[in-house]
């Protein structure tokens with residue numbers, strides 16, 4: 408017997424007075440979630456400017472914040488909520504709270520929801536292992552939303568960063584209508600799986616395929632493979648099944664902008680909606696990569712124009728098009744339209 412909720416109960420608020428969860432995700436361009444360490448006053452002071460460039464600004468309270476600065480980071484996050492104008496640029500405001508078994512989680516969530524709940528779009532929950540973690544956070548947030556008379560539901564975004572979480576990713580995505588999406592957490596995940604790498608995201612020179620031995624004994628060609636391909640694929644399928652958004656996560660080799668761009672691009676091509684930026688220079692990389700390519704969009708527009716009702720078969724520039732490629736084209740053009748609303752240069756390049 409199934410133990411899932413009956414369909415009619417799924418969208419009911421979990422506390423009397425809490426807002427009803429969204430039936431559909433709000434349509435938002437979220438090409439990058441920019442991480443700010445809120446306890447550092449100098450960096451926090453810049454986050455108003457960052458909010459004009461990034462699609463999402465996130466106050467990070469978890470890893471990378473020293474244990475003796477956790478309260479300061481929380482206070483910094485509340486300060487950001489109060490003093491930065493996110494709404495006029497349509498920028499999302501998120502916070503990554505400490506994990507559920509930490510001494511800080513309860514105060515993080517309580518203070519964020521009750522003091523800044525009407526400003527906060529998404530709470531990012533680290534180290535989620537199964538749907539039970541989502542159920543607990545979901546109920547607690549509903550109680551706090553009700554207590555503080557929050558008008559819009561705060562969404563939940565889980566980080567996929569333990570082997571158990573990857574094993575349970577489908578149930579995590581389906582656990583609650585409060586779910587917004589999932590991000591890959593390659594550092595904790597590597598540790599959890601005992602992967603032998605000290606890198607945060609990206610490839611590894613030892614993870615490669617080499618060609619067969621050559622008759623001339625010349626060095627054999629080799630190509631690095633993507634360590635994260637399986638996990639990203641699994642995450643994308645789980646998110647899309649649940650109607651929520653998959654994201655790549657951090658790329659910590661800040662100086663290696665080329666490898667960062669390639670890792671982001673692989674994730675974009677595989678279906679991710681966005682990524683994280685840890686440093687201001689990763690914002691532009693993410694913007695470039697997660698905005699659809701102009702030539703691809705112009706080609707996709709030709710497909711839509713040639714097949715107004717989305718059926719049949721057509722040849723365009725020597726390539727066969729049918730109902731399936733019409734859907735591929737629609738994905739591209741729909742995203743381009745959303746990006747165009749934020750970016751007038753791209754709007755004109757896409758010829759909208």
Ligand SMILES: CC(=O)SCCNC(=O)CCNC(=O)[C@H](O)C(C)(C)COP(=O)(O)OP(=O)(O)OC[C@H]1O[C@@H](n2cnc3c(N)ncnc32)[C@H](O)[C@@H]1OP(=O)(O)O
Nearest residue numbers: 442443444449450453457467470471594607657685686687
């Ligand atoms: C595995 C995980 O959990 S990943 C998520 C957790 N990690 C994070 O959130 C890290 C966030 N990023 C950072 O803390 C920093 O970018 C670091 C530590 C990676 C690098 O910091 P620095 O060495 O100071 O970078 P750098 O010197 O290049 O900074 C250039 C400027 O950008 C500013 N800056 C750096 N990072 C950020 C940021 N995330 N947001 C806003 N401004 C920033 C710096 O303050 C500096 O400003 P200044 O020129 O006025 O002095």
Ligand SMILES: CC(=O)C(=O)O
Nearest residue numbers: 568592593594595656
């Ligand atoms: C993203 C993150 O938290 C990690 O890679 O561990």
Ligand SMILES: [Mg+2]
Nearest residue numbers: 470568592595
């Ligand atoms: Mg982590």
